[in-house]
Each structure stands twice: as structure tokens, then as C-alpha cells.
Amino acid sequence: MPIHHELAIAIENAVRAAQESGDLPDFDLPEVRIERPRDPEHGDYASPIAMQLARLARMAPLKIAQAIVSHLPALGELDEVYVAPPGFINIRLSTAWLQNQVAAILATADYGSFDLGKGKKAQVECVSANPTGPITLGRTRGGVMGDTLARALRAVGYDVTMEYYYNDAGRQVTMLGESVKIRYRQLLGQDVELDDDHYQGAYITDLAQDLLDAHGGTLLSQPTEFFSEFARDRISQQQKQSLRRVNIEFDVYFREQSLYENGRVWEALETLQQKGYVYEKDDAQWFRTTEFGDDKDRVLVKTTGEPTYRMPDIAYHWDKAQRGFQLVVDLFGPDHHATAPQVLMGVQALGYDTDFVHTVLHQIVSLIRDGEQVKMSTRRGNYVTLDELVDEVGADPIRYFMISRSGNSPVDFDMNLAVEHSDKNPVYYIQNAHVRCAGIFRKWQEAGFSEDAAKNADLSLLTHEKELAFLRKALELSAVLETMATTFEPHHIAFYAYDLAAAFHPTYEVCRVLSDDVLEPLRLARLQFYGAAKNLFARVLDLMGMSAPEVM
């Protein structure tokens, strides 16, 4: 159990004990919050619970805090618990227990993990791009955010499915097929042109060229569907490969078409109709979203008889509920912010509580090169793709910068900074911490020693203030994972990784290991310390889907 949970429970128990002994009156105890104070003077952890209780107990916060502290049992983890005005309970960890975190980190591969999710079935849906073109940077951001959340959820005990909803039917794919066919005919010398609605990107011509190379001119009589299916399957494969290059892999690719094949779309529509949420107007079927607070009703089935995108989206989320996911996280880019609530209204109308669905919105990604914003236009096929960006800057900077801001803030991806090997680039700042640890062990082994030599080191020699500060920061990983799993904000791990590196580098400067002036027992203890640090950086980088290099 993470230390902040243990402390919260200890304080809860102390409050109850104080109530039983009559030191505090009876009241319902609100959630006990444990914080990490900014100021080290205020201890390692603190709780403002006494101030919250002042009204309930009708006592001065200081008195309440004192009553709680007097009923707090002696805990091995703690060195000191004291009360500070106006009523904070401040807690200082014992140095021996902190030092022992080194052993704890070395003993497990999943330091920081704990069982918050209790094996609950969770799903993260992200990217979900149409198979009509290369993965764009906006979709990449959603993918990286979603994948990072999935990693955090797994780390705290959820059974996570990464899912990609893939739109393999409808107008978009038809336009795709037409686009390829036109390019194909052009390659054969025919005088045809793309419309504005068609996909203009060069990759369309590439697909047409591939068809020409494989089949010559024999495909002219094939219907548009042939070209659609070919292009759809090809592009899907390419999308998967592109995403794999930034360590994003999906467990399930959910085909929109399957919702038509098994009748779920019409079933959902009929259910909505039966429940009275649908009416006909202007030869279309309308969904009464205004009953759920929308400012106008929305079309479910067009006058042509075809459903709008909304209908399968609702059926899809209905399916998620019926598959038994207890937690669903949907990532949406700026172009879907408005439609996300409508889907939930649909699920609600179908009779499901939507509390299990959390929509995570994110803002746009802009590319900055040489200080100038790179101009892009999706419609004209003029944009930088994920593949191009991986080729140019590598996967690690992409992973990092996509989660280096809260989803609510736009990302300006600075391509020059991404590849800059300097202290301005947080990617290298973090990875270099791992490299520096690796360097110590490399040197140590070159001198003929084994890594095991430090196994029985005396960790109580790790008394340097900077070493202890690093271990305090290490302890925060659990709370970071918990925050991510409850707020669905992936950026916390990026800031944590930076903070951890910022706690590491000063330690590395001062707490030497292999220098002649370091005595043998301390050297062994520090080898353990840096072994733990190395593990922890590898762990945190892995949680971000980034590599942990041995050398740079």
C-alpha cells in the first residue's frame, strides 16, 4: 500500500479512537487527504483534516489536530508527527525507512504499483482514425495520451484493453476508393480529375501505382468498392505500423462495419424508438438530445435512409457497456469535442448509467520548425505524418512531448528542440539520468567487480540530504499513478519524470561512488542507491513508452 494511503488510514483510525475516548465528538468523517507540502519545514506529508473538521466538531483546529495526533499509534515508517498552525498535521518519515526504499525498488519490477483497480475491466479507446490516410499528429497525441493512461491503469491493477474503433464503412471510404480509382485511371493516361471532396494526398497516387505495378491496366472495370477495400486494408496496415513505431499497440481493432453486420446499429435505433427518444421530421429520424441538455436535436438517420456517424457511435458505446467494461476512457481530439456528449446521451437513452465512461479531450498539435509554425492542411493532403516525424526526431521525443502538457493545452512540437542534445531538452535530461547510472555500473564492472558485490550493503550509510530527497521523490510514484488513474490526465507522469531527474542529477554531482575518497562501505551502499535509481528511471520511462538507453 502506498505510504499516503497508510497515513490516511492511520489518521482515520486515530480520529475514531479519539471519538471513542471522548476527546472528539461524534461526526461523519470526511475523506482524509494527505498532501506533500512544498516547504520541507512542513514535513514530508501533511493533512489538513483538522481544519475540515473544525465545523463538524465545533472545536479549534489546533485542538482537533492535537487530539488526533495523541491517538496516532507509533508507526515504523514515521520519525515525527507534529501539529502546526492553523491546524496542519505534519508528518516526517523515518530516515531508516526512506533508506530502505532502495531495497524495495531493487526488489520489485513494478515499484509504485498497487491494487487500485482490483482487476476491473477497463478499456482505453484512442486514435480511431478513419483508414483513409496516414496517422496525423493530432491522432498521435490522442494515441500517446491513451497509451500512457493504459500503462498507468495497468500499473494500478486494472485489466486494460486498448481499442481502436475503425471506420471501415460509409462515405469516407467510398471517397477513398474513388480517389484511388481516379489516380489509377490518370496513371493509365485517362483524362479524369479529383473533386474537392476527394483525398488529395500523394499516398493515394502511391496506392494507385502499386495497383498498376501489380495488375497493369486490368482493373479498370473493377467497381469503386474494389479500390475502397484495397486502399482501406493497405492504409490500416500502414497505420498500425506507424503507431507501433511509437510503441502504441492495440488489443482490439473494432470495425464499424461489424455493427451493421450483426444488426447492432438497427437494434440500437429500435430501442431508442421504443423508448420514445426518436421522431421523424423532414423525412429524417431525429434524436431528442434536448432532453439531455443539448441545445438542439440531432439527426440519427438521414433522408437517404443511411444512419449518420452518430448512430453507430452510439451502438458502439452500447456494445462497450454490454461487454462489461467497468471503466471506459475515450480520447477525443478537438474536432470531436462537441460530439462526445451526444454519444453519451445515446447510451443514457438506451438505459445505461454513463458514469463508467470518461471522455478525455485534448487540444491540437502544432509543429514548430526553426521557430516558425509549419503550415498544414489535412484536406489537401499537405501535412506532416507520424512516420515522417519519427524519421526525423525518433519515437522518444514524440512520446514525451505529446504528454508534456495537460490535454487542455495545445502542444507546440518544436522539432529543433526534439533532437537537440542539450540541457534544454527534457527528453535527454531524463534519459541521461538512466545513462549516468548505467555508466557507474559499466565502470564498476570494467574494474572487475560484479553487480552483486553490493548486495549486503549497509543502506543506513545513505545519509546525504540529496540521496534522501531523491528517495522521497521516488515514493511519490504511487500517488502520481493514482492521480493519472483517477483524473485520466497523462501529463502527470511527464512532469514527475522530469522532477525525478531534477532530484537525481544534483545527487549524482555530489554523491560519488567510484572516487578514491569514498570508503568501501559507503561505495557499496551507493551502488545500491544508483542501482535503484537506474531501475526507477527504466520503470518511469517504460510507463511513458520511452526507451531507457545505456549510453547516449
Next chain:
RNA sequence: GCCCCAGUAGCUCAAAGGAUAGAGCGGCGGACUUCUAAUCCGUAGGUUGGGGGUUCGAGUCCCUCCUGGGGUGCCA
């Protein structure tokens, strides 16, 4: 018009309703014969867009106004 997001140091951004609002970059001043300086140490920099309110306590919650971005399809 309506909806969503943002407005915090010169710039880019953090900050579960908690104590004196923090980082990075940039500025200024220092430290390399190194377990890799891809690093460290020091320093300056703020009326958290304006105004009300709730609270023991507000950058955070509520109301209102201002500015910027996105959305507001029988496209997805």
C-alpha cells in the same frame, strides 16, 4: 447566438480547495583533469485577465464581464 478550452514570471507551462503560487527556457553571475558538463550551483523576475460571491482557507468552486482558440453538418 450557443457549447467547450485557455488566460499564472519576458516566453512555454505546472500546481485533488490548503501553509510564503512553482519548474523549464530566456536574463545575470559562477563550476569541467568528471562514475559522460547531454550536468551542477547561485541570482533576479507575480495584483494568477477584470469585478463580485461561497469558505476557516480560492489560481482552483459559483456568477458576471473582457480577450484568444476550437466547435456549432442529414461529414467522421
